[in-house]
Amino acid sequence: MIGFDEACARIAALPERAAVECIPLDQAAGRILATDIVASLDAPRADVSAMDGYAVREADLARLPARLRLAGESFPGQPDLPEVGERACVRIFTGAPVPPGADRVVIQEQVTRDGGVVRFERPLGPARHIRPRGGDFRAGEILLAAGTRLDARSIVAAAAADLSEIEVHCRPRVIVLATGDELAEPGTARASPVAIPESVSFGVAAMAAQWSGAPAGRYRLPDDSGVLEHAARAALDAADLIVVTGGASVGEKDHAKAMFGPAGLEFIFTKVAIKPGKPVWLGRARGKLVLGLPGNPTSALVAARLFLAPLLLRMSGGDPSSALCWREAVLAEGLPAVRDRETFVRACWAGNRVMPLSDQDSGAQRALAAAELLVRRGIGAPARAAGETVDVLDF
Ligand SMILES: Nc1nc2c(c(=O)[nH]1)N[C@H]1C(S)=C(S)[C@@H](COP(=O)(O)OP(=O)(O)OC[C@H]3O[C@@H](n4cnc5c(N)ncnc54)[C@H](O)[C@@H]3O)O[C@H]1N2
Numbered sequence: 001m002i003g004f005d006e007a008c009a010r011i012a013a014l015p016e017r018a019a020v021e022c023i024p025l026d027q028a029a030g031r032i033l034a035t036d037i038v039a040s041l042d043a044p045r046a047d048v049s050a051m052d053g054y055a056v057r058e059a060d061l062a063r064l065p066a067r068l069r070l071a072g073e074s075f076p077g078q079p080d081l082p083e084v085g086e087r088a089c090v091r092i093f094t095g096a097p098v099p100p101g102a103d104r105v106v107i108q109e110q111v112t113r114d115g116g117v118v119r120f121e122r123p124l125g126p127a128r129h130i131r132p133r134g135g136d137f138r139a140g141e142i143l144l145a146a147g148t149r150l151d152a153r154s155i156v157a158a159a160a161a162d163l164s165e166i167e168v169h170c171r172p173r174v175i176v177l178a179t180g181d182e183l184a185e186p187g188t189a190r191a192s193p194v195a196i197p198e199s200v201s202f203g204v205a206a207m208a209a210q211w212s213g214a215p216a217g218r219y220r221l222p223d224d225s226g227v228l229e230h231a232a233r234a235a236l237d238a239a240d241l242i243v244v245t246g247g248a249s250v251g252e253k254d255h256a257k258a259m260f261g262p263a264g265l266e267f268i269f270t271k272v273a274i275k276p277g278k279p280v281w282l283g284r285a286r287g288k289l290v291l292g293l294p295g296n297p298t299s300a301l302v303a304a305r306l307f308l309a310p311l312l313l314r315m316s317g318g319d320p321s322s323a324l325c326w327r328e329a330v331l332a333e334g335l336p337a338v339r340d341r342e343t344f345v346r347a348c349w350a351g352n353r354v355m356p357l358s359d360q361d362s363g364a365q366r367a368l369a370a371a372e373l374l375v376r377r378g379i380g381a382p383a384r385a386a387g388e389t390v391d392v393l394d395f
Pocket residue numbers: 178179180182183196197198199200201245246247248249250251254276277278279293294295296297299362363
């Protein structure tokens with residue numbers, strides 16, 4: 001058994017990287033850049049106005065009031081610009097190029113217009129209302145580095161670089177194998193007195209999709225070695241990462257590791273000193289990664305959040321530690337001391353404070369739905385009182 005930090009370090013050190021593909025920008029959300037995004041033009045492309053108003057020569061407004069002749073207009077996208085000669089001004093709009101001769105824009109609320117003459121009476125403020133050419137970025141500059149996970153904000157920068165397509169890592173294909181004789185398709189369990197709805201694979205697939213994975217199938221399998229070995233072979237052919245749930249512990253029907261034995265499974269780790277999720281394991285068979293999650297639903301989802309999320313970021317070229325951004329928050333209620341396993345307490349927000357859930361059972365499903373946060377508590381951590389600070393992670 002290894003510690004949580006060691007397990008994270010082993011994931012961070014994995015060599016697996018998904019292939020690279022070119023995709024259009026409107027498919028880029030959540031994808032991880034394989035190459036830097038380099039600006040192919042300056043932004044702004046010229047000195048442009050930041051406001052709607054009048055482009056002027058500041059020297060003409062040294063003494064107020066002043067009257068300037070209107071010499072033309074400048075709209076965004078207009079190729080030919082009128083010149084702002086002495087004692088002249090040009091009507092200008094936000095984003096439009098500043099015409100030659102002008103060195104300031106006066107907003108329209110501060111002037112009065114009388115046909116072809118504009119009157120300036122009010123004192124000019126400090127702002128010139130001009131965005132200089134290249135003030136945002138210059139052609140040739142790197143706007144986004146390889147490894148960046150694209151979101152609504154960074155996609156704006158990618159498009160602004162004047163790219164229609166970008167190079168990203170392929171989403172690792174994830175197959176989820178849920179093992180257990182008792183498991184039934186949701187909607188059918190009540191027909192048998194001993195069946196339970198197979199729930200975990202749905203959450204694991206959803207989490208994979210959330211963290212750059214491409215769910216490539218969920219399969220419900222009985223605890224039968226022949227069936228399991230066949231399913232393991234098929235999954236290794238079709239996926240980059242196989243997540244197998246249940247059968248991770250020491251029960252007589254716990255076959256999750258053995259089913260990958262004929263495919264030459266080698267372990268990266270087995271068991272991590274965490275609570276819940278201790279039986280989690282990671283291995284490699286026929287060049288594919290296999291993550292084993294405990295069957296208990298809360299344990300499975302906690303282990304998926306702690307290991308599957310960074311693993312998928314790693315495989316798709318991102319920074320695995322960015323999946324585990326712990327931050328400090330204040331407890332609404334106390335927590336007991338921790339013994340020999342690093343503990344991840346399920347909690348929710350109570351206003352801006354952290355409320356540990358009363359049900360900490362690793363088999364819980366109702367409390368799992370309410371668990372917005374994981375509170376990280378190290379081995380041997382002393383009890384904490386309400387009002388004290390703890391490290392939390394969005395679950
Ligand atoms: N003697 C020991 N027993 C157990 C140990 C141990 O160290 N020694 N570890 C315990 C811990 S910790 C955990 S966690 C569980 C995990 O065991 P498994 O991964 O073998 O899980 P299963 O036995 O297959 O199932 C546990 C529980 O979860 C239900 N389950 C399983 N899969 C699903 C699914 N896909 N959807 C919904 N529910 C599922 C299953 O019916 C069981 O109730 O082992 C402890 N035991």
